[in-house]
Amino acid sequence: MANVFEGYLNGKDLKIGIVVARFNEFITNKLLGGAIDTLRRHETDEANIDVAWVPGAFEIPLVAKKMAESKKYDAVICLGAVIRGSTSHYDYVCNEVSKGVAQVGLQTGVPTIFGVVTTENIEQAIERAGTKAGNKGADAAMAAMEMASLLKKF
Ligand SMILES: Nc1c(NC[C@H](O)[C@H](O)[C@H](O)CO)[nH]c(=O)[nH]c1=O
Numbered sequence: 001m002a003n004v005f006e007g008y009l010n011g012k013d014l015k016i017g018i019v020v021a022r023f024n025e026f027i028t029n030k031l032l033g034g035a036i037d038t039l040r041r042h043e044t045d046e047a048n049i050d051v052a053w054v055p056g057a058f059e060i061p062l063v064a065k066k067m068a069e070s071k072k073y074d075a076v077i078c079l080g081a082v083i084r085g086s087t088s089h090y091d092y093v094c095n096e097v098s099k100g101v102a103q104v105g106l107q108t109g110v111p112t113i114f115g116v117v118t119t120e121n122i123e124q125a126i127e128r129a130g131t132k133a134g135n136k137g138a139d140a141a142m143a144a145m146e147m148a149s150l151l152k153k154f
């Protein structure tokens with residue numbers, strides 16, 4: 001019988017940091033609400049959730065790194081909404097925020113969850129912020145709880 005390790009979907013005793021971008025706030029506020037609601041409904045004490053607002057998704061990795069390096073958090077959740085415009089700026093922002101968030105987790109060992117929606121249009125973003133495609137903020141919160149508890153086992 002193999003030794004199987006898996007995390008739990010429970011936030012009791014977890015301290016969570018959330019970095020959320022203000023750009024496309026109409027969307028990111030819904031992602032934040034989904035994340036906090038999910039954490040709360042899985043026994044996370046809201047007093048153990050810290051939220052940092054940044055201007056846009058490009059700024060997320062820096063603040064996520066500061067949170068992770070503080071060693072105050074069992075996981076850091078990164079929330080944003082990058083919606084394609086009429087130039088290539090979308091590609092640069094998406095590339096840097098995704099690479100940056102991944103690097104924070106690998107460099108610090110703190111689960112750093114990518115909850116940034118990257119969409120072709122506003123409709124797709126709305127679908128992923130609490131309507132027909134669910135709430136990516138809620139999904140990120142679930143991943144944060146699972147990863148935080150899993151890493152405690154190693
Ligand atoms: N177009 C979007 C941005 N752009 C702003 C950048 O994220 C950054 O804040 C700026 O370049 C200054 O460094 N940000 C988003 O979060 N979503 C977008 O759709």
Ligand SMILES: CC(=O)[C@@H](O)COP(=O)(O)O
Pocket residue numbers: 082083084085086087088089090091093
């Ligand atoms: C993702 C973006 O940076 C984008 O919203 C900016 O729009 P544009 O490419 O039209 O300047």
